[in-house]
Amino acid sequence: MIALPARSPEGVITSEGLACDLLCFATIEQYPKLVRAFKNAGFQMAIDVCGVDYLEQMDRPLPEGVVATRFEVVVNLLNMVKKERVRIRVQAGTDNPEVASLFDLYPGVEAMEREAYDMFGILFSKHPDMTRILMPEDWEGHPLRKDYGVGRVPVQFKEAPGPR
Amino acid sequence: MALEDLQHNFLTGRIEDLVKWARRASVWPATFGLACCAIEMMAAGAADYDLSRYGMEVFRNSPRQADLMIVAGRVSQKMAPVLRQVYDQMMEPKWVISMGVCASTGGMFNNYAIVQGVDQIVPVDVYAPGCPPSPETLMHAILTLHEQIRTGEIMKRRESGTPTHLGHDNGNWTPEVPVSVRLGTPK
Amino acid sequence: MTDRIRTAPRPDLLVVETSEGAQGLQSRSETSKDELGREVGSVLRVSGLTLDPNDVDFDRQDDETMIINMGPAHPSTHGVLRLMLELDGEFVLRTKPVIGYLHTGMEKTGEQLTYTQGATNVTRMDYVSPIANELNYSMAVEKLLGIEVPERAIWIRMMMAELNRIVSHLVWMATNGMDLGATSMMIYGFRERELVLAFFEKTAGLRLNLNYVRPGGVAADLPDGWQDDVAVICETIDARTYEYDQLLTGQPIFRERMVGVAPITAEEAIALSVTGPVLRSTGVAWDLRRAMPYLAYDQVEFDVIVGTYGDNFDRYAIRLNEIRESVKIVRQCLDMMPKGDYRVQDPKVTPPPRARIGESMEALIHHFKLFTEGMQVPVGEVYSAVESPRGELGCYLVSDGSSKPYRLHVRGPSFVNLQAIPLLMRGGSLSDAITVISTVDPIMGEVDR
């Protein structure tokens, strides 16, 4: 079990995570500082950034002191020397989710943040290229949000075609 | 003069049959691999299955040189206009095989991202079932297409009406005009 | 909110139906100086260097360069990758991958399927190495459930995963050969692949998209006589890798296009979160099988192959040698395969054996419950990762206690590795661009999911 790196921002709440060494809960303000602290502590690689929409789960179990918001940004960092993983869950806001971009620290998150924007509408401020990445440019809505339908098309069974 | 007296080998037949025979034996597919099915399509062209025995090993990269489009894999909403464009660039006569359940009906991905059947975009001649269709299935589809070419009309253009089994003025048929095929955000 | 999103005019739909506006590469006159500098500068900044202003030709005019589109229906982009390249003559200045042409909405579909059905969905992501996907997903579910799979299941999984790695690298060798014009390599690669696929078909019933590894174990035990099949596979493929060696490694044309082309340094690769053979080619011995062992990788012997220069040739050599290492692991699995169950005997997780359903009412009920309702997974969230043939394949799973995942996110290694392409292509010629795409080996199903 690793401790939070020294000089991490005050008030970050941690617990033990499944399949990671440390799980941190950060607010939007703590988030950039926390990531920077981890980066200085040797976490060289941002493995994953993704969004989660907790629309139907505003009462999810969270440690004491964490204010649940609808959107979360989940960041996985990796320390390749000590072989440790850290997961940061940022409470990213409810109505207009916006968090700082990690692009300056880890340029590798560029595509992942764009994906989170495309799928959830979470904005990453100072991201150099905040555009859709997977959906067509003129698409409306953010498909992985919970209030966005699956878009299921009812299956019709037609009669068998006659001879051609 | 009897034919036996001729110096060279001759082939006689109706022009229509000869054209169909020639067409059938030299269908050049365009590479239009999209997803998993494309890997199986490649496997069909490689050593063990060897499509070249049907005169089909030349996978043309330019749609202008191809007669057959094998839509191998799922077609997303973003890909749909591209697919249509490639189809429009192909020369007549042209055929389409829809390979795999995804291309044929959307398959297991009945959601916002996937076009539920490539026949909404281009007219399809043969559907190959399976997920993925094994190379044998693809070959069967190809042989079915060969049979269609052999028995079809050579002068048929696609604009000239709906497929016979649909009858006239059946609204289900995608017309051969460049429509905006992006199907839009599902409501 | 809108002022922070980058927009670009979309040409009239009727003229350019396939334009993607701001997602594509903009012409120079529409790109700010910052932007131009960022494209090349971001990576340098992280590795402690600063951008040399001479490196960016800020005052080059639009009419000196040309933006061309490669893809999405291009034969050598391995599927539906679309690259927009800015060229100066034959040299690539800027590159931007435009992706999403195979976006399947699998993460959304995954939320509609129960945990039991979920493996069918994820297996279609990286269609060249389906087992890695299933394995990754199953391990995430098992971690949430807190169950341990039996020994035999672990070893079967490991063997299948390694066989799949062989298949994946063979397909890579084949397509790479095709891209470079070595068409015979394509024929050979697919020939050997059939050998392994025949075994897959015997075991799981399908050639691709096997849905063989499932939460709780594997779908079926290995077929009778599997030892012989696997032994033949190992022997043949091991011998054939030396043939490939002869065919390609020393071949002058091949070397000309691979050696020293498109190098990447370790710092750059790490900054860009690149994993897998591309990272290892820079000399970083980072392989999850060794670094954070899962399954029984700590009990088998194998080497982590690393390169030195991070160029195309290293990436090729790593993949070729990984085939040999995988064969080594499969051989050890063959010897050490334990006896026992191939899935956990927990009726809440795995269905009862087919034969029991006829005899026992209880088994029937369990079977019915499992396939109608699915299994209940405790509330929680988990990230688990495996080493797929392309790098770290991660799965982030959020459960709300019901029988369907609340959120399923897959970290596709190709998706992230793709970001290295602009860097690798910069300054190279257009023909090198083909080899770059090929050696990074993106699988579009996994990029777009």
Ligand code: SF4
């Ligand atoms: S039909 Fe199956 S194999 Fe083919 S693209 Fe769809 S999911 Fe992949």
